[in-house]
Amino acid sequence: xxxxxxxxxxxxxxALGAASGSLFAPSKLxxxxxxxxxxxxxASVDGSPIVPITSGLGSTGDIYAExxxxxxxxxxxxxxxxxxxxxxxxxxxxxRRGNQHFVLIDELEIAAGKFIARLCKSPAGYTGLVTGGxxxxxVVGYAGMMTEDLEPRMRDIPDVSNFPxxxxxxxxxxxxxxxxxxxxxxxxxxxxxxxxEMIAAINPKTVAIHFTNILSxxxxxxxxxxxxxxxxxxxxxxxxxxxxVPPKERLWEYPAMGFDMVTFSGGKDIRGPQASGVLIxxxxxxxxxxxxxxxxxxxxxxxxxxxxxxxxxxxxxKIVSVNEDLDAMLRIYDERAQVITDGVKRFGVTPRPREFDxxxxxxxxxxxxxxxxxxxxxxxxxxxxxxxADTRPLAIGSMGAGASGMxxxxxxxxxxxxxxxxxxxxxxxxxxxxxxQLKDGEDxxxxxxxxxIFSAARKI
Numbered sequence: 001x002x003x004x005x006x007x008x009x010x011x012x013x014x015a016l017g018a019a020s021g022s023l024f025a026p027s028k029l030x031x032x033x034x035x036x037x038x039x040x041x042x043a044s045v046d047g048s049p050i051v052p053i054t055s056g057l058g059s060t061g062d063i064y065a066e067x068x069x070x071x072x073x074x075x076x077x078x079x080x081x082x083x084x085x086x087x088x089x090x091x092x093x094x095x096r097r098g099n100q101h102f103v104l105i106d107e108l109e110i111a112a113g114k115f116i117a118r119l120c121k122s123p124a125g126y127t128g129l130v131t132g133g134x135x136x137x138x139v140v141g142y143a144g145m146m147t148e149d150l151e152p153r154m155r156d157i158p159d160v161s162n163f164p165x166x167x168x169x170x171x172x173x174x175x176x177x178x179x180x181x182x183x184x185x186x187x188x189x190x191x192x193x194x195x196x197e198m199i200a201a202i203n204p205k206t207v208a209i210h211f212t213n214i215l216s217x218x219x220x221x222x223x224x225x226x227x228x229x230x231x232x233x234x235x236x237x238x239x240x241x242x243x244x245v246p247p248k249e250r251l252w253e254y255p256a257m258g259f260d261m262v263t264f265s266g267g268k269d270i271r272g273p274q275a276s277g278v279l280i281x282x283x284x285x286x287x288x289x290x291x292x293x294x295x296x297x298x299x300x301x302x303x304x305x306x307x308x309x310x311x312x313x314x315x316x317x318k319i320v321s322v323n324e325d326l327d328a329m330l331r332i333y334d335e336r337a338q339v340i341t342d343g344v345k346r347f348g349v350t351p352r353p354r355e356f357d358x359x360x361x362x363x364x365x366x367x368x369x370x371x372x373x374x375x376x377x378x379x380x381x382x383x384x385x386x387x388x389a390d391t392r393p394l395a396i397g398s399m400g401a402g403a404s405g406m407x408x409x410x411x412x413x414x415x416x417x418x419x420x421x422x423x424x425x426x427x428x429x430x431x432x433x434x435x436x437q438l439k440d441g442e443d444x445x446x447x448x449x450x451x452x453i454f455s456a457a458r459k460i
Contacts, residue, residue, distance in 0.1 A: 065393070070392065070393070070394070070395050071393075071394050071395070072394065072395045072396075072397065072398050073394050073395065073396045073397065073438065073442050073445065073446070074086070074397070074434075074437040074438070075388070075396060075397040075433035075434055075435065075437075075438070075446070076397055076398060076433070076434065077363055077365055077434045077437075078243070078265075078267075078268035078269060078363050078365065078437075079363075080267070080274070080405070081405045082398055083274055084265075084267035084268060084274035085267055085268055085269065085270075085271045085274070085437055086271065086437050086439065087271055087272065087273065087313065087317065088271060088317070088320055090316055090320065091271065091272060091273075091313050091316045091317045091320070092313070093316075094312040094313050094315070094316040095273065095309045095310070095312060095313040096309075097312060098307075098308045098309035098310075098311065098312035098313065099308070099309050102308075103308055105294075105295045105306070105308065106290065106295065108308055108311055109129060109130060109290060109306070109311065110127075110290075112128065112129075112130050112311050112314075112315055113127040113128040113129050113130075113286060114127055114128075115128075115315060116128030116130075116278060116280065116315070116318065117280070119318055119319065119322055120251040120252050120255075120280060120318070120322070121251075121252040121256075122252065122255050122280055123255055123256055125282055125283055126255055126280060126281060126282055126283065126286075127280075127281070127283045127286050128278055128279065128280050128281075128286070129278070129279040129280075129281075129286050129289055129290060129293075130266075130276060130277070130278060130306050130310065130311045130314050130315075131263070131276070131277040131278065131279050131293070131304060131306060132275055132276065132277065132304040132305060132306050132310075133265065133266070133267070133275055133276065133277045133304075134178075134240065134242035134263045134264060134265040134266075134277035135178055135181045135242075135277070136181075136277060136293075136301065136304035137261075137263035137277045137278070137279035137289075138178065138181035138182060138238070138240060138263060139181050139184060139185060139292075139300060139301055139304060140279070140289040140290070140292045140293040140300075140301040140304055141238055141261045141263065141279055141281070141285070141289050142168065142181075142182050142185045142187055142208070142238065143157055143185045143288075143289070143292040143299075143300050143301060144285055144286075144287075144288030144289035144290075144291065144292050145165075145207050145208055145236050145238075145285065145288070146160055146163050146165065146166055146185065146186075146187065146207055147163075147288065147291070147292060148288050149287070149288055149291055154291060154292055154296075154298075154299055154300075155298055157185060157186055157292070157300050158184060158185050158186030158300060159186060160185070160186035160187065161186075163186075164204075164205075165204070165205055165206060165207035166186065166187055166188060166205060166207060167187065167188045167189075167190050167203070167205045167206045167207060168182055168187045168188070168189055168190065168206075168207060168208050168209070168210050169189075169190045169192055169198060169201050169202070169206060169208070169209045169210070169235075170182075170189050170190070170191060170192070170209070170210040170212075171191070171192060171193065171198070171211075171212075171215075171219040171220070171221055172191040172192065172193050173193070173215060173218040173219045173220070174210065174211065174212035174215045174218070174219055175189075175191065175212075176212055176214075176215060177404065178212075178240060178242075179210070179212075182210060184300075185300060187207070189210075190206075192221075193220060194220050194221070195220065195221050195225060195229070198221055198226075198229055199229060199233075202229075202233050202235065206233075206235055207235065207236060208230070208235055208236035208237060208238055208260075209226050209229065209230045209235055209236075209237050209238075210237075210238050210240070211223055211226050211237060211238065211239045211240070211259070212240055213239055213240055213241040213242075213244050213254070213361065214240075214241075214242075214243055214244060214361050214362040215361075216361065217361060223239065223254070223257055223259070224257060224258075227257055227258040227259060228258075230260075231258065236260045236261070236285070237258070237259045237260050237261070238259065238260065238261045238262075238263075239254050239257075239259040239261070239262045239263075240263055241254055241262055241263065241264055242263055242264060242265040242268070242277070243265060243268055243361075243362045243363045244264070244361060244362060244364075245264055245265075245268070245269050245270060245321070246269050246326065246358055246364055247326070247358050247359065247364075248321055248322055248324070250264075251264065251280070251318075251322070255280050255281070259281075260281055260282050260285055261279060261280070261281035261282070261285055261286075261289075262279070262280050262281065263277055263278065263279045263280075264277065264278050264280075265277050266278055266314045266317065266318075268363065269321070269363075269364075269365065270314075270317050270318055270321045271317050271320070271321065272310075272313055272314040272316075272317030272318065273309075273310045273313045273314060273317075275310065276306070276310050276313070276314045278314065278318070289301075293306075294306065326358065329436070330356070330366060333366050333368075333435050333436050334354065336435040336438055336443040337351070337354070337368040337435055337443075339443040339444060339447055340368075340370075340435075340443060340446055340447045340450065341370070342447075343447035343448070343450060343451055344370065344447070344450050344451065344454060347373075347376060347377060347451075347454040347455075347458070348372075348373035348375075348376040348377065349370050349371065349372055349373070349377070349450075349454065350370065350371045350373075351368070351369075351370055351371075352368075352369040352370060352371055352430065352432070354366055354367070354368055355367040355368075355369070355432075365434050365436050366434065366435070366436060367432055367433070367434055368432055368433065368434075368435055369430055369431065369432025369433075370430065370431060370432065371427075371429060371430050372384070372429040372430065372431070373429075374429050375459070376458065376459060377454055377457045377458060377459065378457045378458075378459050379453065379454070379457035380428045380429060381427070381428055381429055381430045381431035381432075382428065382431070384431045384450070384453060385397065385399060385431050385433075386399055387449075387453050388446070388449060388450075388453075391449050394445075396445070396446055396449060397433060
């Protein structure tokens with residue numbers, strides 16, 4: 001199938017929808033679309049009508065084309081810049097049901113927090129909070145540590161100059177782009193390198209020690225040591241483990257380790273709403289965090305708004321994630337990769353072993369790669385990835401999807417090379433990607449596009 005010329009963009013997306021949309025549509029709706037069209041709109045279970053869009057945005061069936069943007073088949077991984085992850089049908093259904101009624105958001109947050117604590121086997125005295133992403137959890141978490149439940153402080157933050165405790169200790173090797181969220185609360189970061197330096201840095205102004213989980217193998221002070229030091233000096237600890245599920249066991253291992261607050265992203269492997277996160281921590285601290293967050297007004301976390309729909313969607317995603325059979329999912333991923341392998345082997349393209357360490361740090365997902373025989377094909381691995389990204393009407397991956405997103409000008413910065421993160425830079429004759437977020441039929445789409453690419457690259 002030539003994705004660049006096989007019919008119009010709209011017809012292609014319609015065909016793709018037929019292949020993958022059955023996962024997301026109830027059988028009664030399928031009957032409406034593919035059988036006899038009902039005379040009046042079907043009613044959903046909450047009494048709201050399901051109506052066709054006949055004019056304006058959405059009326060063509062291709063909302064991306066209407067806005068002039070290119071949708072992407074995600075082979076990059078759980079990166080925010082292309083939307084994180086794909087939610088499962090049951091998550092989407094809970095989001096719809098969450099829109100069914102109005103509710104007091106604070107009451108819903110407290111109930112959801114208790115639900116999360118039970119589901120995630122949190123220690124006694126811990127609860128949860130649904131946040132607008134893991135970065136938002138850091139903002140309201142650190143704000144809560146410094147303001148507690150004092151109204152004047154909550155109005156003054158980020159001016160924390162008169163707060164009794166406003167310093168956060170962090171290992172120098174744990175500095176990362178997201179410590180910006182700590183600094184935006186007004187807290188001062190104090191860098192240390194060793195255990196001795198960490199203890200020596202503690203003073204009456206110290207409120208907490210921050211631990212960056214994805215960098216835990218870079219620092220000289222481990223997680224348990226951090227907790228031990230903090231407890232001995234009556235300090236709080238915060239563990240940013242946003243990208244460190246899987247394995248799912250980390251949802252309860254880190255709070256059980258003694259961290260006062262731990263945050264996880266809801267939009268990565270948990271596959272909840274992209275703009276969601278969860279903060280698990282001691283009940284008093286979670287209460288302080290909620291006081292600093294929307295729906296409360298005149299708060300630093302007012303911009304970290306979480307809707308009722310997001311809360312329900314995240315809860316369902318966490319249920320699915322906690323109960324998921326990793327071995328069964330790996331078999332599905334292997335089958336998707338095999339579809340691609342079977343399609344390209346005629347060109348002398350061979351599979352490499354699957355790369356997957358379930359206990360690794362940061363965005364841990366299986367990765368599949370293939371080796372190109374340069375004797376048979378006149379194309380390199382990076383060129384293959386670029387051609388996939390250039391595919392239309394759907395791009396297959398994005399070479400511009402750097403994890404850090406857009407950047408402004410820095411006239412003083414030296415020229416830097418920005419290599420792609422696909423394939424093995426040391427081997428130009430390999431290419432690879434993730435398949436875990438593919439929808440039904442997209443493995444075949446990738447196979448067919450690779451067949452096109454390799455057919456054109458054959459050496460005569």
